[in-house]
Amino acid sequence: MDYEKGGTQKQYYGEDEVITRDCPSCSAKETIEICKERGAVGVVRCRKCSLIYTNPIVKDPEKNYWGDEQKYYEETRLIVEGKAGCHRDPNYIADLKLIEKLKPEGNFLDIGTSMGFFLRHTRGKKWNVFGVEPSPVLSKMACKHFGLNVKNAYLENAGFEDNFFDVVTMTDVFEHIPEPKKMLSGIRKILKKDGILFIKVPNGKYNLLKFWIAKNTGGLKNNDIFDSYEHLTHYTQKTLMKMLADCGFTLSKALIGKPIQLPVWHKYVGHFYVYPSPWMLDMKNHALRNLFYYISKGEFALRSGNIGNLAPNIIVIAKRNDNH
Numbered sequence: 001m002d003y004e005k006g007g008t009q010k011q012y013y014g015e016d017e018v019i020t021r022d023c024p025s026c027s028a029k030e031t032i033e034i035c036k037e038r039g040a041v042g043v044v045r046c047r048k049c050s051l052i053y054t055n056p057i058v059k060d061p062e063k064n065y066w067g068d069e070q071k072y073y074e075e076t077r078l079i080v081e082g083k084a085g086c087h088r089d090p091n092y093i094a095d096l097k098l099i100e101k102l103k104p105e106g107n108f109l110d111i112g113t114s115m116g117f118f119l120r121h122t123r124g125k126k127w128n129v130f131g132v133e134p135s136p137v138l139s140k141m142a143c144k145h146f147g148l149n150v151k152n153a154y155l156e157n158a159g160f161e162d163n164f165f166d167v168v169t170m171t172d173v174f175e176h177i178p179e180p181k182k183m184l185s186g187i188r189k190i191l192k193k194d195g196i197l198f199i200k201v202p203n204g205k206y207n208l209l210k211f212w213i214a215k216n217t218g219g220l221k222n223n224d225i226f227d228s229y230e231h232l233t234h235y236t237q238k239t240l241m242k243m244l245a246d247c248g249f250t251l252s253k254a255l256i257g258k259p260i261q262l263p264v265w266h267k268y269v270g271h272f273y274v275y276p277s278p279w280m281l282d283m284k285n286h287a288l289r290n291l292f293y294y295i296s297k298g299e300f301a302l303r304s305g306n307i308g309n310l311a312p313n314i315i316v317i318a319k320r321n322d323n324h
Helices: 061-065 069-080 089-102 136-146 180-190 204-217 237-246 279-302
Strands: 031-037 041-046 052-054 105-111 126-132 165-171 191-202 249-257 313-320
Touching: 031 204, 052 204, 069 136, 089 165, 089 191, 089 249, 089 313, 105 180, 126 165, 165 180, 180 191, 180 237, 191 204, 191 249, 237 249, 237 313, 249 279
Parallel strands: 105 126, 105 165, 165 191
Antiparallel strands: 031 041, 041 052, 191 313, 249 313
């Protein structure tokens, strides 16, 4: 069963609904095609720098989230009313604990706040919290339901002061950005000299592994492994670190993020996609995600901090490099 989501995403995109682009890291045009998803949306690898990215991309992909407020409310009502958690809460809480150890107070900006599920966990902390979200509907809901200070804007026109923020976060957001270097340039201006940039993205190598398994086991049909209708760049540790260095950042730490345990209510009751579901309803995938995660942690330790194919997510913490 399926349910009506608040956003405007589609199951199929035609050739007139996508646009091609050059590599967002090195601007090269030559690519190797990996796959197609949802019709005309593609996933490719750059022949020059090896970045995996979506090409062609959906036109104005951020507008997938410029949907109907009432539908979004129905989709998330129990969380908004404080009667249920979000399935990503364990991930959000772990991320904030890590950030709090490094920067327990100061000005905190979350980019791509959506309706505030991540940022709501900062309440009661010592940070002075801001959010920025381009979706008019989602930014309004973050302010209305969670009392968050969220600007409805893109970062470049949000009006933040230079050298203002102690912490800037993009949690499951940077992969959605069509011009990542432009975003990093904007962040570098508003981040303090001793501030930290926290980024968490899906691991491109993990997606490639899932794609290879699905392709060789007959499970590839209608399988959105790369989520390419909304995920525009599929970073590996190497390509993410290169992009940060190119944009004037120095890596402080690289870590493996815990797996996101996706709910499966919608398969049975046609709704409640965002609420945690009992692990028994999806035992195989739940167990495999945890198994891959713990194996990847061991591999990470043995390979001196090299994030491999089994890690579900990549976390990096970076600082401004003023020698750039």
